[in-house]
Amino acid sequence: MTTSNRSPTPPIVLLATDVWKSYDDGAIAVLRGVNFTGFQGETVALCGPSGCGKSTLLHLLGGLDSPDIGRIAVNSRELKPFGNPLHLLRHEVGFVFQLHNLIPDLTLEENCLIPTVAAGLDRKAARDRLRELTDRTGLSHRLGSKIQKLSGGERQRTALCRALMNKPRILLADEPTGSLDESTSAMVFDLLLEIVANEGVTLVMATHDRTLAARCGRLIEMRDGSIHEPF
Ligand SMILES: Nc1ncnc2c1ncn2[C@@H]1O[C@H](COP(=O)(O)OP(=O)(O)OP(=O)(O)O)[C@@H](O)[C@H]1O
Ligand SMILES: [Mg+2]
Numbered sequence: 758m759t760t761s762n763r764s765p766t767p768p769i770v771l772l773a774t775d776v777w778k779s780y781d782d783g784a785i786a787v788l789r790g791v792n793f794t795g796f797q798g799e800t801v802a803l804c805g806p807s808g809c810g811k812s813t814l815l816h817l818l819g820g821l822d823s824p825d826i827g828r829i830a831v832n833s834r835e836l837k838p839f840g841n842p843l844h845l846l847r848h849e850v851g852f853v854f855q856l857h858n859l860i861p862d863l864t865l866e867e868n869c870l871i872p873t874v875a876a877g878l879d880r881k882a883a884r885d886r887l888r889e890l891t892d893r894t895g896l897s898h899r900l901g902s903k904i905q906k907l908s909g910g911e912r913q914r915t916a917l918c919r920a921l922m923n924k925p926r927i928l929l930a931d932e933p934t935g936s937l938d939e940s941t942s943a944m945v946f947d948l949l950l951e952i953v954a955n956e957g958v959t960l961v962m963a964t965h966d967r968t969l970a971a972r973c974g975r976l977i978e979m980r981d982g983s984i985h986e987p988f
Contacts, residue, residue, distance in 0.1 A: 769833070770927055770959050771795030771818055776827035778813055787813050788824070789982030797926070800953060800960040802970035805979035811963035812855055814979065815929045818961065820846045831927065847876040851920030853930040855963075857912055859919070861905040865896060868904060869919045876923045883922065890918040894948050910941040917949060921956075928953060930962040934969065942966065 771793065778788040787810040795801060795818075803811050816822045817829055820842035829836045832849055836842045859868050866887065873883035891897040894914040904912060913934060920928060933949060934942035946969050953960045962973065970976050978985045 767797040767799070769794055770797045770831070771961065772828075772830040772833075773814070773818065773824075774828045774830075776814075776817060776824045776829065778810070778817060778822075778824050787982060788817075791827070791979075791982070791984050793818075793977070793984055795927075795959055795961055797959055798957050799975055800950065800973040801962065801975045801977060802973040803961060803963045803977055803979060804965070804967070804970050807965075809979045810982065811979055812931050815852075815931050815961065815963055819850050819852050819929045821852070847872060848923055849925055849927060851923070851925035851928045851958075853913075853916050853920045853928070853933045855931040855935060857916040859904045859912060859915060862903060864901050864903055865891075865907065865911075865915050865918075866900040868915060869922055872919060873922050878923060886922055886924070887918065890921055890952075893952065894918055909936050910945060913937060913941075913945050914948065917945070917952070921952060921958075924956070925958065927959045928961075930960065932963055932965070934966070935964075942969070946972070 773791050773793040776788050776791040779786040791814060803814065805811055817824055820831065820836050823836070831846065869887050870883055888897065891900060894917065896911060896914055896918065899907060899911060904915065907915065913936070917933065930949065934945045937945060949960070950972065952958070960973070964970050976987065978987070
């Protein structure tokens with residue numbers, strides 16, 4: 758029997774294999790053979806110029822859209838091109854959208870509870886989870902406020918809470934601090950890192966901010982439709 762001192766490689770939770778994606782009937786070729794492996798518990802920054810396809814890749818990894826060619830697997834389950842992965846993904850993947858996609862006329866509490874209803878979470882468990890997340894993000898005093906009354910930083914923190922309500926093991930965050938000033942951005946990002954570390958969540962985050970990217974465990978660059986990883 759052989760023994761090894763090396764720690765075992767963590768399980769693969771996200772896998773993109775030779776993924777191609779274009780828009781407008783092929784006129785806009787965005788992803789041209791992307792390969793990506795995401796390991797459990799790591800934090801990955803996805804960088805690259807505007808329009809290079811960062812949001813497109815996150816949408817594919819989250820099952821919000823399908824590749825033209827290639828395969829995506831989440832927790833070792835392949836997403837079928839015309840399948841409906843939403844039920845699976847409601848429980849396993851949280852998404853923070855680039856434009857946060859909160860419903861302005863509803864309160865913070867209502868926005869965060871919506872995904873828990875969709876996932877069939879018990880009401881008490883959902884409220885307890887909301888209390889825990891809003892305590893951690895300093896939002897508990899704003900539970901009854903409509904989104905339109907919240908500041909940019911409060912909205913981004915709300916979007917983070919909403920994405921984490923169902924305790925996903927994977928968080929895909931698309932410029933989660935993109936619209937914030939430097940100090941608010943750093944504060945929201947600190948919270949994000951703290952929560953994913955505490956809960957052992959795998960984070961893949963698209964960002965233009967090199968300072969934030971440098972604080973992730975791994976940096977990948979999207980260029981010319983594929984991924985490059987500095988070693
Ligand atoms: N639904 C769509 N229909 C047509 N073109 C699209 C669509 N979504 C994205 N695109 C185009 O695909 C390219 C990649 O867009 P994407 O949003 O993935 O880039 P990005 O890297 O996230 O950019 P940014 O940093 O500005 O957010 C862009 O040229 C964009 O205009
Ligand atoms: Mg984008």
